[in-house]
Amino acid sequence: MPKEAVRRKLGTGVLNRGDRLFFGITSAASYFAFILVALILVFLIAQAFPALKDQGLAFVYGSTWEVTPEKAVMQIGPMLYGSVLIALLGVLLATPMAIATAYLIVFILPKSPAKLATNLIDLLAALPSVIIGLWGVLVFTPIAQGWADFLHKNFGWIPLFATDKGTTSLNSSPFIAGWIVAVMIVPIITSVTREIFSQFDRELINGALALGATRWTVFRRVILPTASGGITGGVLLGLGRAIGETVAIYYVLQLSMKINLFQILEPRGGAIASWILSRFGEATEDEFHGLMAAGLVIFITTLVINLIANIIVNKAQPWRK
Amino acid sequence: MEKVVADPRPAKQPWNKSSKLASFKGGRGIADATLIALAVVLAGVVFSLLLSVLWSVISAGAGAMSPQFLYQNNRYISTTTSLEYGGVGHAILGTLWLVLLATLVALPLGLAIAVYLTQSQSKLRNLVRSITQALAGLPSVVSGLFVLSIISFLGAQKSGIFGALALFPLMLPTVARVAEEALRLVPADLRLAALGLGAPNYRAFFQVILPAAKSGIITALLLGLARVVGETAPLILTIQANNGTNLNPFDGGVATLPTYIYGFISAGYASSITRAWGASLVLLILVGILFITARLLTADKKKKAKK
Numbered sequence A: 001m002p003k004e005a006v007r008r009k010l011g012t013g014v015l016n017r018g019d020r021l022f023f024g025i026t027s028a029a030s031y032f033a034f035i036l037v038a039l040i041l042v043f044l045i046a047q048a049f050p051a052l053k054d055q056g057l058a059f060v061y062g063s064t065w066e067v068t069p070e071k072a073v074m075q076i077g078p079m080l081y082g083s084v085l086i087a088l089l090g091v092l093l094a095t096p097m098a099i100a101t102a103y104l105i106v107f108i109l110p111k112s113p114a115k116l117a118t119n120l121i122d123l124l125a126a127l128p129s130v131i132i133g134l135w136g137v138l139v140f141t142p143i144a145q146g147w148a149d150f151l152h153k154n155f156g157w158i159p160l161f162a163t164d165k166g167t168t169s170l171n172s173s174p175f176i177a178g179w180i181v182a183v184m185i186v187p188i189i190t191s192v193t194r195e196i197f198s199q200f201d202r203e204l205i206n207g208a209l210a211l212g213a214t215r216w217t218v219f220r221r222v223i224l225p226t227a228s229g230g231i232t233g234g235v236l237l238g239l240g241r242a243i244g245e246t247v248a249i250y251y252v253l254q255l256s257m258k259i260n261l262f263q264i265l266e267p268r269g270g271a272i273a274s275w276i277l278s279r280f281g282e283a284t285e286d287e288f289h290g291l292m293a294a295g296l297v298i299f300i301t302t303l304v305i306n307l308i309a310n311i312i313v314n315k316a317q318p319w320r321k
Numbered sequence B: 001m002e003k004v005v006a007d008p009r010p011a012k013q014p015w016n017k018s019s020k021l022a023s024f025k026g027g028r029g030i031a032d033a034t035l036i037a038l039a040v041v042l043a044g045v046v047f048s049l050l051l052s053v054l055w056s057v058i059s060a061g062a063g064a065m066s067p068q069f070l071y072q073n074n075r076y077i078s079t080t081t082s083l084e085y086g087g088v089g090h091a092i093l094g095t096l097w098l099v100l101l102a103t104l105v106a107l108p109l110g111l112a113i114a115v116y117l118t119q120s121q122s123k124l125r126n127l128v129r130s131i132t133q134a135l136a137g138l139p140s141v142v143s144g145l146f147v148l149s150i151i152s153f154l155g156a157q158k159s160g161i162f163g164a165l166a167l168f169p170l171m172l173p174t175v176a177r178v179a180e181e182a183l184r185l186v187p188a189d190l191r192l193a194a195l196g197l198g199a200p201n202y203r204a205f206f207q208v209i210l211p212a213a214k215s216g217i218i219t220a221l222l223l224g225l226a227r228v229v230g231e232t233a234p235l236i237l238t239i240q241a242n243n244g245t246n247l248n249p250f251d252g253g254v255a256t257l258p259t260y261i262y263g264f265i266s267a268g269y270a271s272s273i274t275r276a277w278g279a280s281l282v283l284l285i286l287v288g289i290l291f292i293t294a295r296l297l298t299a300d301k302k303k304k305a306k307k
Helices: A002-010 A017-055 A077-108 A111-126 A129-155 A174-198 A202-210 A215-244 A247-252 A272-280 A285-316 B026-062 B067-071 B089-119 B125-136 B140-154 B160-185 B188-196 B201-212 B214-229 B233-238 B257-267 B270-306
Strands: A065-067 A072-074
Touching (some): A017 A072, A017 B125, A017 B140, A017 B160, A065 A285, A072 A285, A077 A111, A077 A174, A077 A272, A077 B026, A111 A174, A111 B026, A111 B270, A129 A174, A129 A247, A129 B026, A129 B270, A174 A247, A174 B026, A202 A215, A247 A272, A272 A285, A272 B140, A272 B233, A285 B125, A285 B140, B026 B270, B089 B125, B089 B160, B089 B201, B089 B214, B089 B257, B125 B160, B140 B160, B140 B233, B160 B214, B160 B233, B188 B201, B201 B214, B214 B270, B257 B270
Antiparallel strands (some): A065 A072
């Protein structure tokens, strides 16, 4: 009898009927998570298959999208490239802001403002993307257009800030979409970074200060190197979110199949998820399968990025086990 | 954020917050001041952007706000109708209804996954955790396309139930993660004591662990709701719009706040944009209520745990 109690305590060995049912249900629910991912893959592949077979590999790198009743040419190269460009821009803008915010919250601010700041950042994460999109196109675009004009005027000789001849107003550009994406991923990177900062071994910092280090040296030589793994994970999580972002980008970006390699101020760019949204309404049968294929590409890309990101984040946060 | 103060003289620790802020003298001071100034400026950008979003929604949304905006529906309302007529009542109901349907499945499943991750000894736990985390990064448009492909596979008509189905994969990982954290906060001794008294695992869970983790589970529910209440892309792909109120999930279109906003922005007229702002304000208030309640519950629990 005591033996059985011990076994039960450990949750192994002989279980009574109620417990078998209890653990049976919980494991079934957990396996359902696998089944769900598998189902998403299977359904998307099944619907994408006709398009992928028709278009071949050019689907991923080509840059034509012409669908007529007779013939459908569907290629998403510029959209895929645009998604990556915007996501990189977003991450580039968001990472310094996120690290700064986390640093302030953990190391500088007194307790209650720090708590308020944490809650505000989490609230930013909870804002629906359609609201960010509405704000982005009506409020933020005019402001960011001013920044873009400034950059173009003063640094136009750098190819990055150059534009095509005849471009007058610098809105609806990857630059603005990058900012919008940055607003949406700052909270993700901040919360991962904050968590790592807050678990810091204070002795390490005190030791560095006792050795005569300045705050700057402590940040540069102690905090950043120790936290860099976790920050990388957070950045990758943000990247995944940025690539899948749909509605907000849809409003602030001029989608174009003419590829925009690096002229970030030019009102022309791509975002694969927004492309799906923009074509979906009037999609023909062929196009439907093409858009499913585009969705499959986003799903696989973000799944891979997220798996890697989570491995890194989990390694950097051993206390969460 | 919790600071564990083992040192009896915390105030004298050399880097203790703010105590060193005042000494910005000399070369070392300049480096320190630059660091802090940089951090303040960068974080300032983040907070100004956030406040700009909140302020825009509140100030522009207030222009559309009136009692009738909250309870009337959108029948016979065009994109240029004056704001005295029509509202988002149907969309509020539709949003709540779809989110509730998604919750009915996501909450028990998410809770069961959380239980599995905290109570069972299975070797697969880490794998389950990874896949749940990966699911948390599922782009919402993909969830919409997934359900759309189910609709096309079944040859069914778009309807509310599919919208709820598209919200479910987005909600599940949030519920599972937050619930797992809540269950983890329950002291292991409680469970072991229950088991030691001869309770089977399921009774230990329902009678001891679940009541102890109640507020955390509610937090999981609220954050899950906040996660999906504003989702737009999946709903655009899986439900049809409706200008009236329709609570039949198996037939006909359903209006929701996000799709309402989406539709009225796209129309582009001054009054339709104001309607979009108004609906955004309603949505923001919904998210805000969910979010703040969740925070209050967590704060409450932490206070109690300290005592």
